[in-house]
Every structure is written in structure tokens, then in C-alpha cells.
Amino acid sequence: MISVNADRLWATLEEMAQIGATPAGGVTRLALSDEDRIARDRLRDWAQQAGLHCDVDTLGNMFIRRPGRQSHLPPVLMGSHVDSQPLGGRYDGIYGVLAGLEVLRTLNDRQIDTERDILLVNWTNEEGARFAPAMLASGVWTGHFSEAFALSRTDSDGMSVDEALQAIGYRGSRPARSIPLHACYEVHIEQGPILEEEGIDIGVVRSAMGQRWYTVTLKGFAAHAGTTPMRSRRDALTGFARLALEVEEIGIRHIPDGRATTGMVQNSPNSRNVVPGEVVCSVEFRHPQSAALEAMEKDLHAAVADLRERGLEVKVERIFDYAPIAFDPGCTRRVEQAASQLGYAWRPMVSGAGHDTCYLNAIAPASMIFIPCEKGISHNEAENILPRWSEKGANVLLHALLSAAGEI
């Protein structure tokens, strides 16, 4: 079986990691920043050196096309994203783009013609770190958001996506609208500890967790910490503490697949000698089954009722509801076959994170391929993978893709 050039792939990853490199070994390459522009230019240069054309759509999504024999057929798509979290890692997203580039280079090296065209994509603003929400441009492309909505999103300095696209020269002319696709693949680091802990090379992603996000506001009464007896307090922050522990318990009741997280808290007045009067916090639940998400939400409301009995006013807003996703069995089967034929250990997995390919799955057959990452660390400068993990993921992508692109 043919395989990718692992050294070239690794060198390409290393070169890209210099763009937006941080002193601690990570990258900061926020969507539509100068670093993103430099990374995009580099990707386009590499495509051109491989004799491939790059189209850009009105949201800055980049499509590099390697024509097949039958360009009238729906193409096969692969890719991920070039943008990163602030102080993020060197592999999240970009590994999927550069593994795709390596697949194209390998096909060129071997002078392999496919039946269908192959598209390599870089989706704009996957992370959502600069412009919320995440997966913004793939969301428009697949019809989840309007283009006007996406263009009007602003960063913390008030700059819109529209302005940022123009500033870096990536407001293209191609419509940001889906085209028929035969199959979609995204190879990505797991961002969790499971594959490494189990010593498995490849995760075959059969589904993605549903997510429910909430904003919870707790109101008590701000009071002097010295003069207000313990029994006279309506302390919003100890109310929050009860909620955060109950949220954790809800997650533990749904192990191994459930996730329950309180990631954000804003305390007011947040002064050392004032009993806190108001807290705003986030709660999020993830699970591959809708029924479990329902149960988690019900438990959240029970926890909130308990806080109300303790004298706090509590408001719960569900701000995001994202149903569990089942990826296409045909797509996952090609991944399993590729991994098996290559002799790699694989296991089925659930994606706990959202990915552009979760949106793609709504309009075309899609699935994902995970490779291990050290200790599951991601969204962190310490994020790391081994060259052999990188190689195996790209080889599985190559063969799953070849299989799909050969179908007529």
C-alpha cells in the first residue's frame, strides 16, 4: 500500500508552527489576524507549488482543488482549519489541513489520478476565539447561519468579520454556499486522553456529542463581610459553589461519555471584604445521546430549585443546543478498512468537541479520523503529538480518501 512522506509532513507541520509561534512552544494564530494571513498565504503557495489552484469564498474559506478524471461528479472533500486558540497548540486544526496537503503531494508524487476531484479546505474561524460562535464559516457554508450574520460578528475591539476579511485580503468572490459532495473527511488530534492511554493509533469517529450551553445568573445581596452575620447572608458566590459541584456530579453520573463543565464565572462586586451579591456563570453539558442531555438539563433545574430555596434568585438561559450527530456509516467504514489494511490499531470514538465536519455531516456523507495527542492536552501551548501518530493519521486519510474518490 502506498503511504505518505512522513518526514515531509512533519517538516511542513514544523514550518507552519513558526507562524504565530509562542515562546512556550505553542501558537497564537487567531482567525483573520496577520498570523492567519501569513499561514493562509503559505498554504496557498504550497498548493501552487503542487500545481493546484486555490479558490477563496466570501467568508475566506479556502478550497484547493486537485482535479480528477470526472470533474462533473461531486468531489471528495478533506480539511480542517488554520486558525488557533490564543496560546493554543501546534496541531489543533492545522494538522488536518497539512495532512490533507501531504495526501495531495503524495498523489502527485505517485502520479495517481482519481475519478473524482479532491478538495482540500481551510475553514475560517473554526475556533471562535476571536469571533463567536465557533465554526462560523462552515456554519454559513452548510446553511446553519446566514452570511450577513457571520460577516457582522465582531471581535473584542469591535472589528467585524467583514472588515477583518478585507484587512487581510481574504474576502473572496466565490459564494460561501455548499456544493454537492461525495464524502467529507477531517483528520484531527483527539484533544482527549483516550487513544494515548489505550495505546491505539486511530479513532474512527462515529458520532459527535450533543451540547447544551447555559448562562446561569445567581442573585443574592451584596453585604459587608465584617458586619453581616453568617445566617443573615444571601451569598451569591457560595450559591455558585454549590451549583458548580452539582454540575460536576451530573457529569460523573453520566461517565464515561458525559461531560459537565462550569468554565466561566463572573463574580460581583468581587471585592475581598464584600459578601458577593451576584454571579453569572456558564454551564455546559455534552453527551452522545439526546435522552442523557435531557436528564442532565433536568438535574440542572433541580439544582437551581435548591438554590432558590436557599434564598437566591436564579435565572437559567439555554443559549446553545446542538443535537448529537451520527456520522455517515459509509464514510466511517472506509476509515476502518484503511486502518485495518494498514495494520493500525483503531477503535470507534465519540467526538466531544465540535468540528466543522459536524456541520458538513448535515449536507453530505462525512466522518472524522482522530489521532492521539499527548495526555489529551489541547487548547494549550503544551499540546503535542508524535511523528508516527501524525504519519498514521495521514495514511488513513489517504486511503479513505482514495477509496471515496475512486467511486463512480
Place this chain on the structure above:
Amino acid sequence: MISVNADRLWATLEEMAQIGATPAGGVTRLALSDEDRIARDRLRDWAQQAGLHCDVDTLGNMFIRRPGRQSHLPPVLMGSHVDSQPLGGRYDGIYGVLAGLEVLRTLNDRQIDTERDILLVNWTNEEGARFAPAMLASGVWTGHFSEAFALSRTDSDGMSVDEALQAIGYRGSRPARSIPLHACYEVHIEQGPILEEEGIDIGVVRSAMGQRWYTVTLKGFAAHAGTTPMRSRRDALTGFARLALEVEEIGIRHIPDGRATTGMVQNSPNSRNVVPGEVVCSVEFRHPQSAALEAMEKDLHAAVADLRERGLEVKVERIFDYAPIAFDPGCTRRVEQAASQLGYAWRPMVSGAGHDTCYLNAIAPASMIFIPCEKGISHNEAENILPRWSEKGANVLLHALLSAAGEI
């Protein structure tokens, strides 16, 4: 028994409350601000109208003197502070100053001569809201801080106390250094709910709580909320939640006099979909007995040890240690006698807050008189008192003071 002119006192409070008045009915009269200057000027005008001279020291402390027959004897001092919290209340501090002014006016009306001089003081920067720490100028006056330290404190715009004093014309020439005093009184709103709840007019403050303040840093590991299983997490924020509830428990174990508060929390990275990696929070304990503060601190360390067993790194720094204070029994006895003779209900109390008079107690016999405030609300625009509370506090001050000023 003679009594103050309650209507005049109330009208004076009302007039002063216009200086720095906020739309919601409170005041913002930050130390050494323009509003503070206007309030100081008004106080000096009122003193002059009463035929009394006002001295200002190098830290802006104002001393209004009503001479007695025997000016060579150590005087009796009363007073509080004119400055307020941002969006603070109309009575915190200023009530003690204007009740003192009303005492002086009453003595004038009745042409009462005292043996000892009476001093009415306005201490600079009691609140510590603009310049930290609180009770800055009384702290210098009583030898707790150096004058150079106080003058070099800066506000959030970088302006020093020295510059601010000069800007409002209140850098006086008298040395900011204590003089012998026969007795010191400060009448103040309780800032807690006890007197109102119990229907009692006067709190005789026999002691002030000791305070221990801590900064606690909890380190876990920031991780992706979707991909990190519950059992693989080292969540700094749920660790904080355990700590905050344990701190509350420590306070409850020491009711009624103990206080335990987590007022401040900073979560990192504070992102909805990231398991928190680091939390910095405050903890503070207050209690009138040193042994109880020791026990509370020991319990804090036990709670921290439990968090370490759960895989978090935890650092505890004690940043402030302020011993409990016992006020002078002679001073409190005069207050009890005055309240009893006036037919007012009184009870002994512990001050949970710090006050200038806590510092004064170190250099002279001192005590405090509390009056109720509605629902214990203070450091809040909603702070409120009733005219009859105001009257009773001033009458007790009048008679305690007359008693002390008559002693030779």
C-alpha cells in the same frame, strides 16, 4: 437631661447628602475628590458659624476644637470620616461627623462649658476605596504607618495622596501625629442587621473583630471541556467551589460572632468550553477572639490539604493579620450610662468592620457607639437610617462626651 436638636441634625445630614449625591439616593464622595473638598469646606464653614476653629494636618485630617475651661488637659475627641465608597450610602462615616457637630452646636445653644477641650475630627481616606489601605490617615496619626508611606499611596489613575491633598487644598501644616487624649468616641451606623432585628437603639461597642485575610491560588490543568472525561480532569474551579463551601462552614462553626467570606475569585482561562486551570481567590476570617481566628486558619489549611489530595496545587498566603481589639471599659461604661439614663435600649456589640477608632484605641481610651441601619445595608446606595435612630445616637454621644469632658 439635655438633648440634641434632632431636626437640625437631620437637616444637616440631608444637606451633606447632596454633596456627591447619586441618582439612586446614595453618595459618591471619594477621599480627596472634588466632592470630598466641597464636603470638607461645608464642614469647616459650619464650624466657623459655630465660632469654632478648624485645624488641618499634613494628611488632611480636620480637627475642630471647642475649648474647655482647662485647655492644658488632654482633650476628648469624637468624629469619623466624610469620605464614602463609590456608590456608597448617605450615613456611613458622615453620620459620626455630623452627630459630633450637632453635639458642639447643642453645647453652644445651652452655653455649656466643659472642663476639657472637645475635638471633632474628620479622618482622611477611611474607606480606602480610592487609596489603599483603608483608615490611612488615622493609621499614620496613631503610628501604624509612616507619613511618607501614606503620602505616596496612589489611586488607580496614579495620583498620589500627596498630590490629591494639594489639589483640593487640604495639605495642612499641623503634624499628623497623635496628641494625648482623655477619651475618644465614634458614633457610626452598625452596617449590620442586628440592632434593627432586635429592636435595640444603641450598640455599645466593646470590641472589634480581629481579621485575617488570605490569597489562595489553586492550580489544576486547563483542558477541553468536550474531550476531557470527567475522571481525567484537574478542575481548579470545582476545587475553588469546595473551598468556598468549606470557608462558609468554618464561619458557621463560629456563629454568632465569626465571619468567613470568599469575596473575590478570578478564574482562568474563564472560557465556557475549557475546564478551568487556575483560580485565585480571597478568603477572610473575622472573630473577636484570637484563639478562634487560629482555629479558623487551621481549618482553612485542612480544607486546602483536602484539595491537594484531589490533585490540585494550592498556595495560601496570609496577606493581612489584624488582632482583635478590646475597647476601653471606662469609655464603654460612659456610653452604657448615657444610654440607660436616656431610657434607650442598648446591648453590647462587637464591631465586625474596621474603623479609625480601632487605631485610636491603641494610643488612648476609646470606644464606639452603633445605631441601627435598615436591613444592615451599607456600602450601598440603599443604605438608610431613621431620624429617631440618628437622634438617639447623637444624644448618647452628647452625654458620654459630656461625662468624659467633665472629668478632671
